[in-house]
Amino acid sequence: MLTQLCILLLLLLPSGILLTRHLKNHHHPRTRRKTAVVLVLGDIGRSPRMMYHAQSLVRSGFKVWLVGYSGTPPLSSLQSSPDVSIHYIPPPPDFLNTIRLPFLVGGPAKVIFQVIGMLKILLRYPTALGAEFLLVQNPPAIPTLLLAQVISFVRGSKLVIDWHNTGYSILALKLGNGHLLVKLARWFEKTFGRTAYAHLFVTDAMQITLSKNWELHWTPDEDFTVLVSALDEYQRLLTSPPPSANHPGALPALLVLVSGKGGPLLSSFLSTVSAREKTHQWPDITVRTTWLAMSDYPVFLGSADLGETLQGFPHAPKLQMLRDYFAPSDGRDGRDGRRQAWSSWDEQWVRVVGPVLSKKDQ
Numbered sequence: 072m073l074t075q076l077c078i079l080l081l082l083l084l085p086s087g088i089l090l091t092r093h094l095k096n097h098h099h100p101r102t103r104r105k106t107a108v109v110l111v112l113g114d115i116g117r118s119p120r121m122m123y124h125a126q127s128l129v130r131s132g133f134k135v136w137l138v139g140y141s142g143t144p145p146l147s148s149l150q151s152s153p154d155v156s157i158h159y160i161p162p163p164p165d166f167l168n169t170i171r172l173p174f175l176v177g178g179p180a181k182v183i184f185q186v187i188g189m190l191k192i193l194l195r196y197p198t199a200l201g202a203e204f205l206l207v208q209n210p211p212a213i214p215t216l217l218l219a220q221v222i223s224f225v226r227g228s229k230l231v232i233d234w235h236n237t238g239y240s241i242l243a244l245k246l247g248n249g250h251l252l253v254k255l256a257r258w259f260e261k262t263f264g265r266t267a268y269a270h271l272f273v274t275d276a277m278q279i280t281l282s283k284n285w286e287l288h289w290t291p292d293e294d295f296t297v298l299v300s301a302l303d304e305y306q307r308l309l310t311s312p313p314p315s316a317n318h319p320g321a322l323p324a325l326l327v328l329v330s331g332k333g334g335p336l337l338s339s340f341l342s343t344v345s346a347r348e349k350t351h352q353w354p355d356i357t358v359r360t361t362w363l364a365m366s367d368y369p370v371f372l373g374s375a376d377l378g379e380t381l382q383g384f385p386h387a388p389k390l391q392m393l394r395d396y397f398a399p400s401d402g403r404d405g406r407d408g409r410r411q412a413w414s415s416w417d418e419q420w421v422r423v424v425g426p427v428l429s430k431k432d433q
Contacts, residue, residue: 102202102226103197103200103202106202106203107206108205109128109135109136110205110207110215110219111139112139112208113139113211114141115140115141116142116143116145120233121208122146124206124233124424126149131428137156138157138158141159144364156196156197160185160188163185167181182214190222193226201225202228204228205231206233209233210235211238212237212238213238213256217259219263223268229268230269231270232270234281236277242256269430295337298340302353305325309322310354327358
């Protein structure tokens with residue numbers, strides 16, 4: 072993150088500003104109706120929200136170009152759809168990984184190769200006329216927002232940003248709010264993020280704060296303390312059941328599986344779990360973490376007796392996270408969960424995003 076910020080500010084920012092100003096005044100490209108580029112600055116298969124955006128766009132009659140990094144296979148429905156074209160951003164050359172280069176040399180070099188790879192794809196596809204919409208998710212803000220602005224001007228696309236969080240606030244967790252790089256990152260994100268054609272927000276709180284003064288009421292990560300406290304209380308009830316319990320075995324032992332890559336607080340949570348296990352404080356509770364392919368999530372959640380999300384949403388969501396819509400299935404095979412998940416997402420997408428994309432320019 073720090074390397075990306077430094078190299079982009081030094082090399083790309085001045086040219087990006089000059090280019091966008093020039094294009095605003097002298098460039099008026101035509102676009103192809105009902106087409107969209109969905110840009111994922113990460114593993115496409117591990118970006119469920121963006122894959123679901125692509126799928127909803129197809130269901131709404133759009134031709135979609137899905138651009139991102141390879142790794143986990145995307146949804147099979149996207150791979151087989153004739154209306155979806157998937158393009159993978161090439162990784163940096165192998166020699167950057169095999170040769171020991173100083174960090175200040177190797178890091179920026181990788182970023183430059185990544186930016187070039189993205190530009191080659193985004194400036195080429197779709198061929199001929201540009202896409203009507205360019206949809207990106209934030210964060211990461213660097214270099215996504217600058218590249219998205221440049222591409223949207225060059226190709227005439229309408230930029231739509233799906234705000235999950237702010238990148239500068241994540242950087243502030245490591246460096247502190249007063250750090251110079253955090254201030255630069257905040258300026259970068261505000262400058263290149265606020266002039267999009269449309270914005271989508273995960274929560275009402277994010278919409279209000281970003282719209283008014285660009286100050287986000289942000290929770291740094293999933294609140295694992297709530298889960299730990301709940302498990303402590305559950306174990307206490309198992310060990311010393313209240314008089315009203317029918318018998319000591321009224322509550323079952325627990326297997327708790329925490330999915331996802333996690334954030335800054337995950338390591339602390341795992342240390343707490345390890346301490347509980349070593350001191351035998353949770354004799355009837357087992358906690359493990361796992362990462363699953365997108366196609367396995369419905370089966371995973373459909374096999375659970377209880378599902379819970381730890382993502383903090385201060386207010387009712389505008390377009391909530393995909394995983395919050397999965398529901399356990401009676402058949403334990405995940406198929407009902409997948410149908411309920413898609414139905415919930417699709418209903419909200421049609422209601423929230425559909426009017427934005429069909430809105431005529433003023």
